[in-house]
Amino acid sequence: MHKYLSVVKKHRVPLSDAAVxxxxxxxxLKDNNHVFPAPxxxxxxxxxxxxxxxxxxxxxxxxHGFRSTFREWAGETTGYQREVIEHALAHQLADKAEAAYQRGTLWPKRVALMDDWTGYSTANS
Structure with missing residues (x-):
């Protein structure tokens, strides 16, 4: 059974120059701040x-296949720590004690990870 948080935690994603x-x-759209507005x-x-x-x-x-592809690439072909990869995917740590002490965003490491992902995913374009 899944438990859902009553408060949604904001998740920031570092964007590469190519993504920007x-x-x-x-x-x-005029008067709409959403990147992908809904009709x-x-x-x-x-x-x-x-x-x-x-x-x-x-x-x-x-x-979900896109997320799975990213997770497999990051875990199998890079040297990034598991915590950085899971944080990039907005996954919650299964270990509640560890989660209680992990309050950082790992931002600089996630920036590097997303830059590497951009390089990998655009290599043949």
Whole structure:
């Protein structure tokens, strides 16, 4: 059984220069601060990316597959600590005692991780 927190913890994601450039090229809606605005709501649903993938003909892909690909790449091919990778994915530490003492964001390490991910994921483009 899953337990959900009543308060959602904010998760910041470091963006590489390439990601920022890509986002700057996106069309913007007037009076809407969202990067990916929803047509009928303030924010996109968790199923929005899946719907886009299906419309593009990628019926065998899921949004979780992107996260899984990142996790496998980071864990199998880099030297980043597990804690950095899990923090990048906004995963909660299973060990409650460890979680109580891990209050940092590991920001500099996550910046380096995301820069390396950009290099890997755009190598053939």
């Amino acid at each position: 450039d890509l986002l700057k090229d996106l069309p913007r 009928r709501a303030e924010t996109l649903s968790d199923m929005s990316l899946l719907a886009v993938l299906k419309r593009m003909g990628y019926t065998n892909l899921t949004q």
